[in-house]
Every structure is written in structure tokens, then in C-alpha cells.
Amino acid sequence: MERIFDFLKDLSLLNAVSGDEGEVRDYVKTALKSANCDIETDNLGNLIVFKKGKNRPKNKIMLCAHIDEVGFVVQGINSDGFISLSAVGGISDSVVYGRQIEFKAFNAGYSAHGGSSVTGIIGGKPVHFIKGDEKDKQPKLSELYADIGALSREDAEKYVCLGTTACFVSEFAEFGNCFVKGKALDDRLGCALMLDMLLSELEYDMHFVFTVQEEIGARGAGVAAYSVKPDFAVILETTTACDIAGVEGEKQVCRLGDGTVVPFMDKGTAYDRELYNLTFETAYRNNIKIQTKTQIAGGNDSSSIHKTAGGVRTICLAAPCRYLHSPCCVIKKDDFLGTRVLAEKLAYKIAEL
């Protein structure tokens, strides 16, 4: 099972903001060289992978994970070299101030800098200049600037241009008792899980889609699902866990260590009831920890998949993840490994439905 964590680490450290997912796409293609599967890249950049199993399934099954992550895009470069950013995807204003970010390299063809990425820091007015009530106000990203050490707009333009994307810088590390922290575990975790499956022998034929642009409205997945036209789709994800200090009861949504999260409903989908029950049954039969969400919160690629091509029956298996969309996503290893096992068992059950 170490392979899956190597994938997770490598993938977490790659930078692939929505719409600029090339790094992860290339990594996945390379990782699948020996997987004996068919890989297609569609017009939006989704990777559509088909792998033959030992048997033909009764139903066409598609597994799905998104390759993009939340991040930033250069919105403006000021005359003094300070860079204005917009968030790509949902990033809370509370997790941007005082962070390092990495700007993606230019296309070397038109960059004086020669095409390597540069580090920037997001900051603002010093805290000492802020008086009274303003101290309790979290500045908005639009009031902050990224600073790469540039002296002027012309100087900054050697390294970044309008539209350049940037990601959080965050070490991938194990900590505590079998916890893992890193950026973009949403949804490199799903990608690592699918890579691990694709490099294994499968019982049934199966489609896997590595989708783009999930963080800006599940845009890639709908298109990928249209190409595949599956009967059933299983979305492999991370989901908001709020089991932290000061949060009680249903507000925790789900808890690390309590196993795979299978929502009955979120902001984008009312999940297929039969699949929902089948998932719990499969987990219980195989002694895999499973829980549901206690809030209708978040959404994922299912929101567009289930409405595609006359309708696709969907279910989501997610690893609970704290501090989603921040530089420090935190998961528990057992939840991830349990989800890996459950995904395969469930897919085979669906194949036989």
C-alpha cells in the first residue's frame, strides 16, 4: 500500500490550478505507461482511461476524480511590481495572508526569465498600521498583494504575466498518529486512488476519468461523462470534515478516523438511494469503516455527471479531510486506505447489479 502514498505525495506537490492542469495530466499519463490501458485526452483536458478487466460488467461503470486544485490567477500587475490576485475556486480570505505561493513558469518561448517558477508571498499593510476594530477584520484577497521581490511592473513581467496561475506552497508531511497534511489533497487523493486501481488487475472492465475544472463548477466531469456515457459513476473525493476544536455535533459534518464518507445529499446532488444503501452494505460486509455527512454542504463532480446524457446514477466515496481548500489539507491514512478498498468492492458490486 506504500505505492498509493507515493502517488499522493507526488501529486500533492504538483501545481494544477483549474484550467491549467497540465502538470498533473502529464504525471498521470506517465504513471499509467505500464498499466495496460487506453488513455485519451479530450478537448477540455480530461483524461479518459479505459482498462479491461477479467470480465465484462453488466453495467458500464465510470470512476471519477478531479486533477485540478484551488489556487490563484494574476489579475493585475501594479506599477510598483505588486501583483493583484483572484482566487480560482473557493478559497477563504482567512487562509491567504502571510503565505508563500508558487507562480507557474511562463511558456519559455516568450519569457525573458526562461521558464522556471517563482515564489511569491501574499501580504498587506503591516499589522502595526491597523487600528481599533480593523484588527478584527480579515482582509479580502482583493485588498492584498503578492510580492515576488519585483522592483516594478516591467521587472515583475519577466516572471509572471496576466493570467499566470499560482498555488499554495505547502510541505507534504506525515504527522501525529497516521495523519497526513499537504496542499491539494482535494482531489489528488482521488487521483492517487485511481492510479493505484489502474495499476492493479481488475475483475471487470472499467472507465476512469481524471477531470479538469471541478473547482470552478464541475465543468470537466460533465463533458467526460458525455464521452463515456456510463450507467453508473463513482466519484472519489475528499470532503469537508469539521471535527475540530470548538465545533460540536452535526456541525462537524464528518470525522477523521471514522472512515469513508458517503453523502446522501450535498449542494450538487441527491445521490442514488439504492447505490447509497449498497455502499453501506458493502462496507459493513467487508468491515470497512463508513459514515455519512451530517450537513448538506459542498459538492463535487457528481453534480454535473448525474445530469449528463440522459442521466447517470452516481454515488460519492470521500475521505474526510480537514481544512479543505487551504494550504494544509489534513487526512487520516486509514480513511484513505479504507476508501481505496471500498471503491473497488463497490465497483464490482455495481458491475453485477
Place this chain on the structure above:
Amino acid sequence: MNIKETLKSLCTPPGVAGCETAASKAAQNLLLEYMPNAQVDSFGTVTGSINYDEKLPLLLLDAHIDEIGMVVNYIDGNGFLKVSGAGGIDRRALSAQTVTIWGKTPVKGVICALPPHVQTQKDAAQTIKEDQIAIDCGFTKEEVEKVVSLGDSITIDAELTELQNDRITARALDDRAGVCSILYALDLLKKSIEPPKLQYNLAVTFSSQEELGCRGARIAAYNINPDLAVAVDVSYGDYHGCKENKTGKIGGGVMLGTAPSLDRELFENMKKTATEKNIPYQIEVMSSETGTNADVISLSRKGVKCALLSIPLRNMHTPAEMLQISDIKATGQLIAEFIGAPLMAISPPINAG
């Protein structure tokens, strides 16, 4: 002396106000090369001295060794750590940061934050309150208590990273940059081809607990009993949207402080030295006290003539502090030139002995 390497040695060890041991030891080791009697006093302040000639007045060079941070003050039932700020932490820069708790062994943690999926607009618009800060170490209460004790210090992880144009970012540049500039001055004096005719006996303090109210410097200045002193600290660097007259230009050279609480003659003397020796400098005007160790050193015993040199710094008190190396060099050069060749006689020092 390689400034970046020295800064790295100084900034890597933790030295949260009141818990300076690791940083003080690192600074002591560096100081030993120039002052064989360098030691750490009972309050965590590094001290050292050179006596050239009994008749010369004693000049104290001071920078503070401590940094902004937090201390553990409670462990809740689920193993989350509650904390207090040590010094004026910038609460805008805390949520979802990776931290190290300096327990029996270093422990990694993440500052708890609500993800945008469950955060209300009101939550997002407010900075985290000090009593809401909690740290997730991935341990249960029982597990965490084996390695973390109440009173352990906490720093936010932020590795020293190079930006463009000789600029760097790291935590604790406030005031390890000042420490570095003093070491650089000593290095220049030691390596000058013609031994400079030193005008002073020298004492150095890298003082503790500045961020808690300049406590270490008060104690050390009494013990050292200098005739005059130069405090070196950081000050506000220029920032997009900040008033130019309130900030120093990054890369604009050493900031030479003038204030009612500083010695005017010493200021003029420094200014003249900088001008004559072509050292880039900029004037920082303050209208009362300075908020630095100069405030307490000047009041030691029967009073000490004090000058204040500052290195312009962005994002002060956040993990993304940023400065330009050339400003540290200019600061060190000015100190070295001043010690080697003051251009005008200073009125006879008051011997406070």
C-alpha cells in the same frame, strides 16, 4: 561572510519570546568567532565584548534574538492545543498554517480553520480571535501529552526562501536580520585589510523578550553599562497602498532613526558617516519613543546615548517577512564604519559607573 547562510543559521532555530534558547545558542556560536567571551545570560540574552583600550568609551550594539510566536496554554479533551500569543501575533496570518510545537521532540501541527464550505460570510470576514486559536497535532489528548507540555513554544513553519532581486522571505527576520547585520559589521572589522583604528570598546547583546516589552535588553544594558548604544531592529518596508513617509524603501539602504528619545548628536554622526562613505541610507522619523530596545537601553542606569538603525521589512510579525539583503549589508557597513572612524568627536560620555 555569506549573509544568506548566516540568516539561515539564525532563522532556522526557534526563539519565541521567553523561549529563546535554541536561537540564542545559534547566535552565540556565530558571535564566538568575533568575541571569544560570547555567552548566554540567565535571561536568554547573548552577550559578548572586546576591550581594546581602557580609555575608550564602551559602545553597545544590540539586536533582539526573540521572535513573535505562541505558547501552549491548554490541551483539550480531543488533543487540540489552545494557545496564547507571545508578542503581537498577526491574527490575519494564522488559519490553516503549519506549525511546529517545540515539545520534548518537535511536533508538527496545523492551526484549525473552518473551510469555506461551512464558513458563514461573517466568519470569513473576521480575523480569528486569540481564544479561538487551536492546533491540530493529529494526536489524542493522551498521545499529545507524551510530547507536548503547557508552556511549550510554537512557531509557524516558513522556510527561508529566495525571491527576486536579492530579496528573501522567512519567519523571524524580525530581528534575526538585525543580529545578522551586527555580525556582518564585526566581520567587516575583522577582515579589513588595514586594521581600523577603533574608537570604542565593544559590547554586543542579542537580547531576549523584546516582543514582550524589551525586557532582555533592559537587564543586559544594566549589566554591561555602556556609554553609548546602537540598537538595530527592523522597521516598516514600503508597501502598495501605504504612505511613503511612513515606510522605508526595500533596497533603499539602512533606515537611520531620529526621534525625541534618541540621541540627536549620534544620529547626525551616523548620517555623516553614511554620506561620507557612500552607504545607502534613508531617514526614519519618529515623534516619541521608537518601540525598540533603544527605548529601554537609553534609560539604563544614568542614561545611555542611543542611535537606532533599522532594516526595512515587509509583512512584519507574519511568517512571510521579507527584506533585501543589501539593506542588511548597508546596516552592517554603517556600524563598521562608525566604530572604525567616527567623523566628529562625540561630547564626552557620562561615565555611569
